[in-house]
Every structure is written in C-alpha cells, then in structure tokens.
Amino acid sequence: MRTFVVGLGLVILVGGAAAPAAGQWLVTDARRIGMGGLSLGRSGSVARYNPAYRAVSAKAEQRHGQPKLTIPIPLGIIQFLHDHPHLSSDPAFDPKSRGFNPILVANTILNLPLYLEVKKAPTPTNDVAFTIGKHQLIVNLGQAATLVPEDQFGISGSSRPLDPGFGFKGFRVGVMGWLHDDVAFQLGDTLLGFLRDSQPADTNTRYSALVHGLVAGGFAPTISYAGRIAGNSTQGFYVGGAVHYYVGAGYARTDGTAGFITGDTLFGGSNPVTPDGRTLTQYSKPGNTLGHGIGGDVGVAWVSGPIEIGVGVNDIGATITWPDTRQDSAFYRDSSYSRFVGNHVETKTKLPVSYIANIAYTVGNTTLGADVLNTGRGSVVHIGGEQRVGLFAVRGGLARDQRKRIEFGFGGGLRLGGLGLDVGFWTHTNSLSNQRGITMATSLSIY
C-alpha cells in the first residue's frame, strides 16, 4: 500500500516539478536569475538552440555586460546541510530505512538546494474529506483538486552533453552526444472524475492512467556552418545550420496503462480492488545494431547596433530508426506476466523539435531583452533587463513557465575590474497560493 501511496505522490510531485525544472530552476547564474531567467546573446539557452550564434563574436556580446565565466556560489547547500546535518544516516534518505521518504528525495533532486531560501511561501491549509461506506467512496480534495491534471503531463528533455570538434572558416566538424528522455502521464476519465470532480468510486470499474516513458541516447557526427553573410561586427546578419547523422546507442520505451479495478464491494471484502497494468516495452540495448537517422538545426541572428534578434530551431526531422528492437508485452493482475512479442524488429523514435526566439536591446549601460524557449512541452518566456551604474548593476525581470505561472526576478551586482559578484532573487509560489516565497542565488563572474 505504501508503495502505491509513494508512487502516486511521486507522480504528482514529478508532474508538478516538471515545468520549473525544464523552464527555470537549473539556472545557476545569479545575474541571469536577477533578470528573470533571461538568456542574452551567447549565454544560457541562446547558443545551445541557435547555431547562428556560434558566429556572433564574443566581443559583440560583451555589449550586454556578459561575463566570460560564471561560477555559482550554492549557499542553499549550506542551508540544506544545516537542515539535514546527518545526511548519511538520515533515515529519510536511506532506502533501507523504514523512514525512507522517496518524496523528499525526489523533491531534493528535482529542486536542487542551490539557492538560499530567504522567504518561504506560506503553506496553504486545505482540508480533504473522504466519505467511506461499505459500497461508497467519495473524495473531496478541496482546492487540491485543481492540482489533478486534466491533460497529459510529464517531463521531456533533449540534451547534448558533449560536442567536441574542430572548425575552419565557419565550418565545423564534430561528434555530438545526444540524450532524449520523455515521461508522460494522462489520467483516464474515471480516475480523473474520481480525483478532480469528487465522483463516487464505482464497483467493478477500472481506474487507470496512460503512462509513457522513453529514454534514448547516442552520438551524432555533425557538420555545421555559422557565419556572417552580410554586414560587419557591429551590424550584421548571421546564419547557422547543422546536419546531424544520429547514431543511436540504445533506447527503451514503454507505453501502456496502469491502475486498478474495483471489486464487487468497495470496503466490504478482503480484496476490493485489483491492481491492473498493461504495457508494451520496446528496447534496443547497447551492443545491438545501432539506430540511425538524420536531422538538422537552423538559426539566424541579426545584430544591428543596439538591437539583436535571433531565431533557432533544433532537431528538425530527427527521426531515429532502430533496426534491432525487442518487444515484450507485460500484464499485471495479482502477479506479473510478460510475453515475448518480437525481436529484431524495426522501430522509430523522434527527437522533439526545440526552438528559441530572442531579442536584446543594449544602449549605453542599459540592456533589455526577451526570449521564448520551447523544448517540446510548452513555451517558457523570459523578459528582463539590467542597468549598470558605475561598479554596480541593478536587474529585474519576469518569467512565465510552462504552467503559465508568472514569477519575478530581481537582483544586483558589483564589478571590480575583471571580477564581479552577483546576487539574484527569484520568486516562487506554492500550487494553491498566490503568495510568493523568495530564493536567493549568488555567483561570481569573471569578465
């Protein structure tokens, strides 16, 4: 029972954390946080998703006050270790302990304690009510019902952990590592009605959710070009493109449903519900015939005096064909059954198309900017700016995450020659409250 409880909690936690994890919270640059997560020039997400930015000179980028290197100072870890002084023996973090709390562990991983919590968001109070009878179960989650997702929710990511290579006159040849993960859930109508709309549980009824998980990885020999095709270093039009030949080292995916079926009596018998799961699992292990596919990135950037605009799209047409896949169906009811479906089967996976659009305006000591990033599961928007006054900088910004929640960033910096100290504050809210908490990030900048 506890396994299920924990599992369901994790699902909700992961679903709830998915958007900020993808959209905001992995940023460690206090300067960027102070501007609401805004990416400027070659910083942050812009260079990753827009291949044209490889040609935009770093010198031109320094107009935005960009440092060459940012080193995070994770004060939040001190706070975390203070709260958990005996981490190695803390039962909440020990899987062998009865006090093991995977929800706390998952929450710590999904929200790495890099930032210092300077103001905690007030925890809302919400009573939940359950009506229980021999043939009756009704759940009223109160305000918490709004947390139950009506649509599909999940986490999706596409990363390029390594990209070694060499270049000549704008051309570049390299080998890029790639990793794609995708986890999604969607509650079925009966389970959704039960949890969200307080519909009574019914006997002999299946309550389930669609589940999907995929992880794939490999490498991709890449030829790319980035160059200025018009203008000069202060006013120019840049284009970039890359062609990748994706080589898949391995992948695994599962698709199916998981849930339970109620019995003749909800609370009367010894076994009123039966867990029920059905999935199709497909995998191509490392060592099997490699997957393959072709895709590309394109991007443009226009720099004209104080204005800079860019658009980039990644992984266009990136479909990976896996010629050596094994397929198994799994079925669970009381105990698990697995049945071989096929081997050496050809299957395909698709990398999500990601895009970014950014604009920056720098005049004198003032920089303003905005960007929109979509990595396959909704758009994240950042708008922010910085005003530099002598040694000091003042920053502000806001962001709209994938859940369409607005958060604010503000902060400042002190620059002494080639070294700077930045502080950024970031608001965050609990799901059921409009009152915000504030976290603080700090980092050193080298100019």
Next chain:
Amino acid sequence: MRAKWLWTGVVLVAVTGCGEGRAILNVDIYSFLTGTGGDTLRLTPDPLPPMPPGTTITDSIPPVGVNLPGGLGSSLVDTVRVTGNIDVTNPTSSGSLSYAIFLASDPNPAVVYGGAPALTIGPASFPAATTGVPIDAPNLAASARDLFKGSGLYIGVRASVSNTGAAGLKTTLKLTQLQARIVIQDKIF
C-alpha cells in the same frame, strides 16, 4: 490490505500538494451493519414473551467488522465524533433504554465486550410509541480513536431495556444511522 490504498493515495496527493491540512474521513458505519442483522436488536428476543413490568433485559449483537482505509500508523487522530440514531420501534409499553457501542481490533466477542464501551447512550426514557433516540458523542477516548488508524475494526452493540410501564414490553431497537467523523493530522510518513 493492499486494496485500501485508493483513498490513501489521494490523501497523499492532498498532503504533498497542499501542505498543512487535515484529512477528514466520514465513515458510514451503518452501511457495514445493515444487512448483517447487527443494526437490529429484538427485545425480548423472539419467541420469548414480553418482559414484565419492572424488569430489565440486556442483549448484544455479534461483533461486525468495519473496513477502513488503514495506513495511518504515524498519523495523529485528532477527533472521532460519532453520530447516529436508534429507533425504539413499536414498544408495547413505556420504558428506559441504555445503549452501548464497543469497538475493538479483535473480532472475538469476549474481547469486544470485555473492555469499556467506546460510547454509551442513555438511560433514555421512551413512551409506548415508536421513538427516535439520537447518538452524539463529540469525541471518543484516545484508545478508541486510535482504532480508526487501522485497516479495520469490530463494532459491538449492547442494549439494556427496562420496562417502566404497566404492561408487558416488547420492542425492536433499530439503528437507522451511525456515522463517524474522523479528523486526522497529515502525518502520513
């Protein structure tokens, strides 16, 4: 009992999603009693003749199981309020009723009826006509409250009827409602 997790999972959703809050369980105990005969006591039991004036008779039901969600071992049960109603049906004389409800984690009648009752009603007088006697216990004792943290408990009912009238008394005590409102602090872990 693995099947009792449906609501418990939902409690967790609320707990993880909503921070501080209470879980409130409204358990319809009557739904477990009805159909088992445990909701009814015939006094005097058939085929015995009516009880003479000035006499008292006591009878009880075999304990009946009440299934609960369970999994709340580390939770704090704040309050268990029990409400309900007993109908004294068609009494042939006036009288007085004492009604006790016992709770236990063991189905053995000796265990169920061996301890102190979780709540008592009465003595309540009734006329020679069908009368309703309300049940309202604002909060059970801590030992009784803790029984609601488990995945099930057993309920026993013991009633005593005294004949205060001049005629012989025969009646049926019928429980028509019995509900428990359990307020739990959110310490699932």
